[in-house]
Amino acid sequence: MGVEAAHQSKQVTATVTSNLELMPGHHLICVEAPSIVAKARPGQFITVRCGGTLILRRPLSIHKSIDSKYLYLLFKIVGKGTTWLSQRQRGERLDLIGPLGKGFSIEPASQKLLLAAGGIGIAPLFFLAQKALGEGKSVKLLLGARTNEGLYPQKDLPRGIEAIITTEDGSEGTKGKLTDVLPKYADWADQIYACGPIGMYKTIADQRQQWQVNKPVQVSLEVRMGCGIGACFGCSIKTKNGMKQVCHDGPVFDLDEVILEEIKI
Numbered sequence: 001m002g003v004e005a006a007h008q009s010k011q012v013t014a015t016v017t018s019n020l021e022l023m024p025g026h027h028l029i030c031v032e033a034p035s036i037v038a039k040a041r042p043g044q045f046i047t048v049r050c051g052g053t054l055i056l057r058r059p060l061s062i063h064k065s066i067d068s069k070y071l072y073l074l075f076k077i078v079g080k081g082t083t084w085l086s087q088r089q090r091g092e093r094l095d096l097i098g099p100l101g102k103g104f105s106i107e108p109a110s111q112k113l114l115l116a117a118g119g120i121g122i123a124p125l126f127f128l129a130q131k132a133l134g135e136g137k138s139v140k141l142l143l144g145a146r147t148n149e150g151l152y153p154q155k156d157l158p159r160g161i162e163a164i165i166t167t168e169d170g171s172e173g174t175k176g177k178l179t180d181v182l183p184k185y186a187d188w189a190d191q192i193y194a195c196g197p198i199g200m201y202k203t204i205a206d207q208r209q210q211w212q213v214n215k216p217v218q219v220s221l222e223v224r225m226g227c228g229i230g231a232c233f234g235c236s237i238k239t240k241n242g243m244k245q246v247c248h249d250g251p252v253f254d255l256d257e258v259i260l261e262e263i264k265i
């Protein structure tokens, strides 16, 4: 299938139903997109056209879905595209493509899942938590941010999740990085899932060598992307299993497979 045809088969015009600033500089936008919600799996993403046709589409993780109809995206305002998106109003229409990529996988035998969300890394992990809790799994969430202003509101987390908070300035929870407390919970977990900066993954990779049992860790890679469907090779990365495209083979990878030093954002 060509790029245009592949795009068209997953292209949706979705109406914005709400758009609110959930934390300073972070927006939660909800759109009505039942065809995406019907197929979406945790860890997958959509691309959204932000403004005119000249700007590349921007990839955003599927944050959560409600009522088989509403798709939520959580994003941090960092540049032109996300600023544009933060200004969209209820009733406006967005051009989306998705769901795209390969998401997180849960082994059927795994009962205890540890999720590590660094800052905006909560974006895809929320949907994973929703699914895992729905399947009766136990979920602990390590939620880390620089200050309490960057913390996802705990009252909005899925019911039944156990959240462990860290802030670098100590304004809430344990003072430090989430990787400081991660070793304490790693032995409990059957599987570990992480989304955050590359430095966080490097720390986890180093820590794993000390763990009693080498638990499987899946990470989501948020590199710069072009087409989002594996056609332009703009997001290719070198892995231990050869070259991979983050948009098509990922964005979720086993930490063991990734060569973290090779990843440039």
Ligand SMILES: Cc1cc2nc3c(=O)[nH]c(=O)nc-3n(C[C@H](O)[C@H](O)[C@H](O)COP(=O)(O)OP(=O)(O)OC[C@H]3O[C@@H](n4cnc5c(N)ncnc54)[C@H](O)[C@@H]3O)c2cc1C
Binding pocket: 045, 058, 059, 060, 061, 062, 074, 075, 076, 077, 078, 079, 080, 081, 082, 083, 120, 123, 124, 221, 222, 223, 224, 225, 251, 265
């Ligand atoms: C699969 C995937 C899922 C993503 N999910 C989310 C999400 O759920 N929520 C969210 O807030 N962001 C997410 N991102 C990152 C998001 O796509 C970028 O922040 C966004 O494209 C920036 O667009 P912009 O036009 O606002 O900024 P630009 O003007 O393009 O860039 C502004 C600044 O942001 C940096 N930047 C640009 N792209 C990225 C990127 N991919 N990762 C990190 N920094 C970047 C640039 O280096 C620059 O410093 C995801 C990225 C990928 C690849």
